[in-house]
Amino acid sequence: MENEMQENNIKVYDDRVEVVYTSGGVGCLLTAGGIMFLASLFILFYIVPTSGVVRAFIGVIIGGIGFLFISTMLIKVLRAILTGKAVYTVQDGYFKGKNKAVRIDEITDMKWAGSSLKYLAIKTTNKKTIKLSSYNLVPEEKVNQVINDYVVPYATPEFKENWNKRMSNRGA
Incomplete structure (x- = not known):
């Protein structure tokens, strides 16, 4: 061909x-997604346990939504990348x-x-x-x-x- x-x-x-x-585009997308994923984990496992009740509640909401949203998007993108x-x-x-x-x-x-x-x-x-x-x-x-x-x-x-x-x- x-x-x-x-x-x-x-x-x-x-x-x-x-x-x-392109490889560059995928690299940027996965890097940004990875950073956001890590930021969600940081909020959930570092900020929340050392905070007061109100701040911890807000942290759980923000970190939880971020974790669920970003992980879902990353899985979809990774699955698409692996199929060609x-x-x-x-x-x-x-x-x-x-x-x-x-x-x-x-x-x-x-x-x-x-x-x-x-x-x-x-x-x-x-x-x-x-x-x-x-x-x-x-x-x-x-x-x-x-x-x-x-x-x-x-x-x-x-x-x-x-x-x-x-x-x-x-x-x-």
């Missing part, structure tokens, strides 16, 4: 196009995420959603919504570029109209 590297996050092969994460570098793939008429795929000619709308972990919410012709997570491993701009170049030309007129309207509003 011919491999032509266009940009850091986009790989174009003869039979597919992949949006991949490609976050999104366009191949054989399908737009694929890590776990799910949708036929390009069945997509009616697609938009970014999510607050902690970004994902693409894809609406299909049979009224289903499919979520394909980016795990915050790749920049939205690179994914949007792949969608513009490799998905929109083969999509339904409804999707083309929705996508173009959404992308033209981004600059405003």
Whole structure:
């Protein structure tokens, strides 16, 4: 297979196009997550035991929520990293995420959603919504570029109209 590297996050092969994460991006994400995880543990096991009742109560709430939230996010990201570098793939008429795929000619709308972990919410012709997570491993701009170049030309007129309207509003 011919491999032509266009940009850091986009790989174009003869039979597919992949949006991949970079090692540097993953390193930064895991380092920040690890620091926040350790900060939660520090609050729970160092600050709370040596504090008064009110301060300990607040520490347990902050440290507990931080611990649960950060550990859940780290597990999801680590699981995504261990399943390969490609976050999104366009191949054989399908737009694929890590776990799910949708036929390009069945997509009616697609938009970014999510607050902690970004994902693409894809609406299909049979009224289903499919979520394909980016795990915050790749920049939205690179994914949007792949969608513009490799998905929109083969999509339904409804999707083309929705996508173009959404992308033209981004600059405003």
